[in-house]
Amino acid sequence: MDTLAHRLKLLGPTIVEICRISGTSGVSLGVLHQNEVIHLDNFGYRDVEAKRAPDQDTLYFVAxxxxxxxxxxxxxxxxxxxxxxxxxxxxxxxxxxxxxxxxxxxxxxxxxxxxxxxxxxxxxxxxxxxxxxxxxxxxxxxxxxxxxxxxxxxxxxxxxxxxxxxxxxxxxxxxxxxxxxxxxxxxxDPLGMEGTTTQVDPDTENVAK
CATH class of the missing domain: 3.40.710.10 (DD-peptidase/beta-lactamase superfamily)
Incomplete structure (x- = not known):
């Protein structure tokens, strides 16, 4: 079945190639459609040296x-x-x-x-x-x-x-x-953004580096 979620999943190889070309070490993404999360995926590493993969809870610096x-x-x-x-x-x-x-x-x-x-x-x-x-x-x-x-x-x-x-x-x-x-x-807090912060705890391990 050619659903939107299925088509998003098929973009995986393209995203991997974009990361390779751009030198991006890791990416986590999510797609919200009509108030529902229909796609989550993770690529590469959150810690390149340790070869640790990211997940949907990885903290990224948003600059x-x-x-x-x-x-x-x-x-x-x-x-x-x-x-x-x-x-x-x-x-x-x-x-x-x-x-x-x-x-x-x-x-x-x-x-x-x-x-x-x-x-x-x-x-x-x-x-x-x-x-x-x-x-x-x-x-x-x-x-x-x-x-x-x-x-x-x-x-x-x-x-x-x-x-x-x-x-x-x-x-x-x-x-x-x-x-x-x-x-x-x-x-x-009002938006339920529990993982979003302006100050990362130094003991937090699941952080993209």
């Missing part, structure tokens, strides 16, 4: 996919009337003291969430290989306050992780809770 959680968290606070999308960040975080007057006085949360602040990304200032941070998290506002203006404010799209760091700080300042705790209470 910039975490941005959607931050944006949703801001949306929660907007819905509660605790701030507005275009509230200037400096109004909430006075420590964000950019020398460009437009950025300092007008750059709203939505400008940073949509990468339209015009500020330089300068990713290498904080990001080392294997996702290791080069700076302590508390330096976010100090460094973002001195990012170069590359494009005029709101005129061009320019990817910038610092803006999401500022949004995280906004969540903490307005909610009075840590970014991770806020996301756990407002997003992960």
């Amino acid at each position: 910039s996919l975490s941005k959607l959680f931050t944006a949703a968290g801001i949306g929660n606070l907007v819905d509660e009337k605790k701030l507005e999308w275009d509230t200037p960040v400096s109004r909430i975080l006075p420590e964000f003291d950019h020398p460009d007057e437009t950025i300092k006085n007008e750059a709203g949360i939505v400008d940073f969430l949509s990468h339209r602040s015009g500020l330089a990304g300068k990713t290498q200032m904080w990001y080392l290989e294997f996702a290791r941070p080069a700076l302590p998290r508390g330096d976010t506002m100090r460094f973002s306050s001195y990012l170069d203006v590359v494009y005029a404010f709101q005129q061009r799209w320019l990817y910038n992780n610092w803006g999401y760091g500022l949004a995280d700080e906004v969540i903490e300042k307005v909610s009075g809770k840590s970014w991770g705790t806020f996301l756990r209470e407002r997003i992960f």
Whole structure:
């Protein structure tokens, strides 16, 4: 019977080949269709050296996919009337003291969430290989306050992780809770995302490396 689930299963060899070409060591995937999980599969290794295979409970680092959680968290606070999308960040975080007057006085949360602040990304200032941070998290506002203006404010799209760091700080300042705790209470727990976390326990073994 040529069901959707059967056709998804037949994609296995293609996914293996894509992993080979791209150098991807391991993949776990699931397909949700009409409120039902119709397909789960795992490929490769979660630990290449130990030759350990992943499963549906393996924790993967989602990198910039975490941005959607931050944006949703801001949306929660907007819905509660605790701030507005275009509230200037400096109004909430006075420590964000950019020398460009437009950025300092007008750059709203939505400008940073949509990468339209015009500020330089300068990713290498904080990001080392294997996702290791080069700076302590508390330096976010100090460094973002001195990012170069590359494009005029709101005129061009320019990817910038610092803006999401500022949004995280906004969540903490307005909610009075840590970014991770806020996301756990407002997003992960209500959606039943039991395996999703912002802080992996060092004793957890089923983690993709």
